[in-house]
Amino acid sequence: MLRMVLLYILSVLLAWMVGTASFSLAHTAAYRYPRQKKLLKEHFCCDECGTKLRALETVPVCSFLALRGRCRYCGERLSRRELFNELAGGVLALLLFFRFGNADTVAGPFQMSGALDIILHMSLMRLLTLLLLAVFFCLMDLVLLVDLDTMEIPNYFVILVLFAGVVSWFVLPGISILEHLIGGLCVSLPMLLLILAIPGSFGGGDMKLSAAVGLFLGWKLTVTGFLLGLLFGGLYGIYLLASKKKGKKEHFSFGPFLCTGYMLAVLCGMDIIGAYMKLFAMIRG
Numbered sequence: 001m002l003r004m005v006l007l008y009i010l011s012v013l014l015a016w017m018v019g020t021a022s023f024s025l026a027h028t029a030a031y032r033y034p035r036q037k038k039l040l041k042e043h044f045c046c047d048e049c050g051t052k053l054r055a056l057e058t059v060p061v062c063s064f065l066a067l068r069g070r071c072r073y074c075g076e077r078l079s080r081r082e083l084f085n086e087l088a089g090g091v092l093a094l095l096l097f098f099r100f101g102n103a104d105t106v107a108g109p110f111q112m113s114g115a116l117d118i119i120l121h122m123s124l125m126r127l128l129t130l131l132l133l134a135v136f137f138c139l140m141d142l143v144l145l146v147d148l149d150t151m152e153i154p155n156y157f158v159i160l161v162l163f164a165g166v167v168s169w170f171v172l173p174g175i176s177i178l179e180h181l182i183g184g185l186c187v188s189l190p191m192l193l194l195i196l197a198i199p200g201s202f203g204g205g206d207m208k209l210s211a212a213v214g215l216f217l218g219w220k221l222t223v224t225g226f227l228l229g230l231l232f233g234g235l236y237g238i239y240l241l242a243s244k245k246k247g248k249k250e251h252f253s254f255g256p257f258l259c260t261g262y263m264l265a266v267l268c269g270m271d272i273i274g275a276y277m278k279l280f281a282m283i284r285g
């Protein structure tokens with residue numbers, strides 16, 4: 001029993017560390033990609049003064065707190081966004097872990113039958129599912145940050161999502177190949193038609209991203225994620241108009257809302273669909 005508890009605590013810590021570290025890497029990649037700096041070669045140095053950092057100074061979240069938010073060498077303020085992003089990575093990894101790490105709590109897609117496993121008996125497939133979902137979240141974070149900075153979604157990142165999508169056909173349980181294929185079209189095709197009818201209604205990057213995400217998540221979660229993104233983006237648009245920060249004709253990037261919607265769809269998409277179906281049934285009597 002004690003061994004189980006210790007292992008469980010260890011796994012939770014590991015999930016937190018993987019989450020914060022991978023989102024930290026995504027933040028670095030998002031910062032360096034538009035500046036055409038190499039990601040891996042110079043990962044461990046201060047982006048301001050270029051001083052190489054020691055291993056202990058690169059621990060996500062902890063080193064920020066230990067250094068009180070400033071680079072030890074040049075005194076430059078470390079980015080608050082980076083800290084927030086790392087915290088978000090940790091929290092999302094924990095949510096993924098609690099949601100899909102334990103067979104008893106899983107419902108809908110990703111469900112696996114007959115497994116009684118908290119970590120000790122965690123099957124290889126479950127571990128692969130968790131890892132693949134973590135990679136997906138990491139890619140969404142990367143696209144979100146790059147789109148926020150540049151208002152563009154580079155094709156290169158879409159191809160990475162596409163690649164993860166093809167892997168998902170063999171790893172994610174509970175979603176048929178046909179559902180994955182329909183997912184590739186269910187949001188991207190209407191988007192394409194809308195772009196052709198009203199140029200500038202959506203970005204081409206949003207459309208390509210939605211196609212790749214659809215191949216990954218299948219159509220149910222993709223539609224749910226898109227609607228969530230539309231809701232968040234719409235609310236933000238209303239806020240901008242109300243506070244007169246942007247005029248009616250100006251654009252803001254939709255990608256960050258889309259990525260947030262797709263991540264939320266993974267975490268609670270099936271609950272939302274279930275609640276909607278219940279409501280629908282109730283209305284019909």
Ligand SMILES: [Zn+2]
Nearest residue numbers: 046049071074
């Ligand atoms: Zn520095």
